[in-house]
Amino acid sequence: MTATMIESDDGARLRTWTVGSVSSRRFPVVMVHGGPGVPDYLAPVAGIIDDLCLVHRYDQRGTGGSSWQGEHTIARHVHDLVLLLDAWGHDRVVLLGHSFGTNMAGYFLLAHPERVAGLIQIAGPFLDPWREADQAAQRARRSDEQQARLEELDAIESRTDAEEIEYLTLAWFTDHADRTRAWDWALASARTLRPVNYAMNTQLNAAKRADPLESRVDELRECLPPGAVIIGGAGDSRPADALRRLATRLGCEAVIVPNAGHHPWLDAPDRFGAALRAAVVRQPPRAGDPLDVRDGPDEVHARTVR
Structure with a gap:
């Protein structure tokens, strides 16, 4: 594993980690953790797929080992991710979001669809009504x-x-x-x-309410990459039906893991691991390689992992 501090254009330093190996076939996976306001916790998830591709993680601005400065806006965090992709040398990546990180991945896709080769969403985003x-x-x-x-x-x-x-x-x-x-x-x-950055949590949740992804689902569908997958836990307190509804509207697959909660790699490691690895494999390959996706972007599949 390689740990690196990357400086943003406003001087904020972001703590990052890289595992896995460069693959000629697969795009790198960039993990976007949830919160908002807590540091990255997705190392166990990276470990499930680091034999398949290169995997990047980072502490979002305001958390963990990254700089705790500035006002938190969706645009600022999206821009941070653009700068990270540039620093890592990636024109396009597969985004993997978890919880609030799925919202951030969605906002990034809307702003920069040309940088997103694939999308894997875990435990979110949830389509109202769900609260x-x-x-x-x-x-x-x-x-x-x-x-x-x-x-x-x-x-x-x-x-x-x-x-x-x-x-x-x-x-x-x-x-x-x-x-x-x-x-x-x-x-x-x-x-x-x-420590939890409660100011960050308040600011980003307010920004999410001001520009809800629920009102931009049609836009998301238009720029959704082939092979996009939503993975949720049947035992999450947040209702799995909200994920199924979103998948139907987006035209992508929803995989619901039995006996799994909001962190499905803990509750059901084997079933979640199989679902996640399958999701990585089905993401679009780099140019020149055959597409290993059975379902087109307009076909809807909601299933339960057995």
């Missing part, structure tokens, strides 16, 4: 005591480190389908994905 179902599922997974404690911690203006870890664990453990391991997974994330 009420998500909130209801999360509440059902918390006890009354846990819900009360979450609300108590949320009301604290400045939490201690221990309180912050508890707060994030209570907020995140409902993401997982495996209820026996959900708390431990969330606790591990709460301990490592800190």
